[in-house]
Amino acid sequence: DIVMTQSPDSLAVSLGERATINCKSSQTVLYSPNNKDYLAWYQQKPGQPPKLLMYWASTRDFGVPDRFSGSGSGTDFTLTINSLQAEDVAVYYCQQYYSTPFTFGQGTRLTIK
């Protein structure tokens, strides 16, 4: 199984500042034939189901604000939230869909400082 490890486990950032969440996979999730990283990011607000933010590591889903961006390739990925808003308080998960069983990171809890 591919193990996904996020860092940090929790993060407190001031409103308007930048939040950075890292995700590392135990093996590559880059599929060479199409040069795509099979990695997604999700946001889960309290009491709600997760919401897809990003797929192919850096493609925002419909309606996701452009202050959210994804980067990285291979085994190391980053989710960046610029100009943090109060509504961004949530737990964020990365997930690989390169091979089954599909696996998630343990989650990063983002709060306001």
Added chain:
Amino acid sequence: QLHLQESGPGLVKPSETLSLICTVSGGSTSSSNYYWGWIRQPPGKGLEWIGSIYYTGRSYHNPSLKGRGTISVDTSKNQFSLKVNSVTAADTAVYYCVTVHPVDTGMLRTPGYFQNWGQGTLVTVSS
């Protein structure tokens, strides 16, 4: 807009079978545009993929359930379902049904990222 709704018992006794149904609206379970899947989240914990199924019946399951999980699609009712047998307290979780965007992997279209989520239903395993 595609909408998913989970339904089923909220309480299941140990050693019995957990059965959940996901009703799809705004889309068709016979569509090639999606896989259909289940994900669970124990209270206060992270996310675990259970399995995904295509309209053709091709399915993928997480070995962590040790063969106890079965996913099926009923295109006549526009529903898909999950059964987990021989449940224990470790199966207590919020269960989400999801649409899974297919991705190209070699000659196959395999399950990819989880695009739409139901609200989730809490299933507690307890006597």
